[in-house]
Amino acid sequence: MELVPELALLEQVVDKVRPLLGQGKVADYIPALANINPNKIGIAVTSIDGTTIGAGDYLEPFSIQSICKVFSLTLALTLYEEQDIWSRVGKEPSGQSFNSLVQVELEHGLPRNPFINAGALVIADLLQARLGAPKHRMLELIRGLSANPSLISDKVVATSEYDHSARNAAIAYLMKSFGNFNNDVDTVLQSYFHYCSIRMNCADLSKAILYLANKGTCLDGSRLLSPVQTRQMNALLATSGLYDGVGEFAYRVGMPGKSGVGGGIIAVIPGDMAVCVWSPELDSNGNSLAGIAALEDLCQKMGRSIF
Numbered sequence: 001m002e003l004v005p006e007l008a009l010l011e012q013v014v015d016k017v018r019p020l021l022g023q024g025k026v027a028d029y030i031p032a033l034a035n036i037n038p039n040k041i042g043i044a045v046t047s048i049d050g051t052t053i054g055a056g057d058y059l060e061p062f063s064i065q066s067i068c069k070v071f072s073l074t075l076a077l078t079l080y081e082e083q084d085i086w087s088r089v090g091k092e093p094s095g096q097s098f099n100s101l102v103q104v105e106l107e108h109g110l111p112r113n114p115f116i117n118a119g120a121l122v123i124a125d126l127l128q129a130r131l132g133a134p135k136h137r138m139l140e141l142i143r144g145l146s147a148n149p150s151l152i153s154d155k156v157v158a159t160s161e162y163d164h165s166a167r168n169a170a171i172a173y174l175m176k177s178f179g180n181f182n183n184d185v186d187t188v189l190q191s192y193f194h195y196c197s198i199r200m201n202c203a204d205l206s207k208a209i210l211y212l213a214n215k216g217t218c219l220d221g222s223r224l225l226s227p228v229q230t231r232q233m234n235a236l237l238a239t240s241g242l243y244d245g246v247g248e249f250a251y252r253v254g255m256p257g258k259s260g261v262g263g264g265i266i267a268v269i270p271g272d273m274a275v276c277v278w279s280p281e282l283d284s285n286g287n288s289l290a291g292i293a294a295l296e297d298l299c300q301k302m303g304r305s306i307f
């Protein structure tokens with residue numbers, strides 16, 4: 001039997017973590033994110049019967065940032081044979097910051113996993129090679145998954161990312177030097193920033209990732225991934241979804257999840273529910289400080305964990 005929280009419980013979670021606001025630091029690598037109001041906390045849950053409930057600022061849109069890496073890997077899995085993907089990116093936790101070049105160099109151009117920037121850029125390169133209009137296709141996928149046709153990518157954020165893209169460009173060129181990047185770097189970076197800059201709220205995101213809690217079947221009943229692919233995706237999220245904070249996240253929360261520097265975190269309990277939390281202030285690993293605390297409190301209150 002599936003187990004989902006009551007609305008009152010989500011409200012208690014938000015009240016419990018609200019005192020943490022002010023203890024983290026909003027992402028400041030681009031001006032468009034540095035100016036965000038930090039005093040926000042929202043949570044939404046979609047259960048596998050398709051019902052969504054939320055508390056706090058759960059209807060306020062934010063920049064999904066690295067959460068887009070879940071959707072881009074999913075899209076790649078629908079377009080390529082497994083081997084075409086895993087010959088170009090690994091499946092191991094990184095133990096380095098999300099934008100590190102170190103391991104790309106040490107591993108001869110093979111990124112450790114698809115959720116650090118290096119791996120996500122290889123996936124973006126794969127999408128660029130296979131799709132005529134990858135930006136449009138990604139937006140269409142996410143609009144369909146969340147049943148929200150009005151979703152857009154924020155041009156101001158995407159332009160700001162592009163204006164400060166030296167690190168990501170360096171990662172892409174390093175991989176190109178090892179023969180693991182095929183398309184024009186600039187073109188792929190623009191697509192990647194477009195994906196990162198998509199604006200969604202917690203309700204949209206909890207609906208969009210329902211397939212990860214439901215053996216690959218989406219909110220509208222269509223199948224996006226096979227049950228095996230979904231299990232594999234959740235395994236990668238559980239081992240690499242929160243960068244260098246993934247061990248602590250497993251210890252405190254116990255759900256496969258993915259964070260973004262916009263302050264969002266998505267997480268699932270397979271068979272039960274999909275969750276999204278949002279609070280813009282980050283901890284030292286670049287993960288939402290109050291967001292992790294909210295997921296920890298939710299799991300504790302519900303007595304749930306995948307472990």
Ligand code: GLN
Binds near residue numbers: 064098161
């Ligand atoms: N746009 C950011 C980057 O590529 C995304 C990073 C993140 O959310 N961790 O640097």
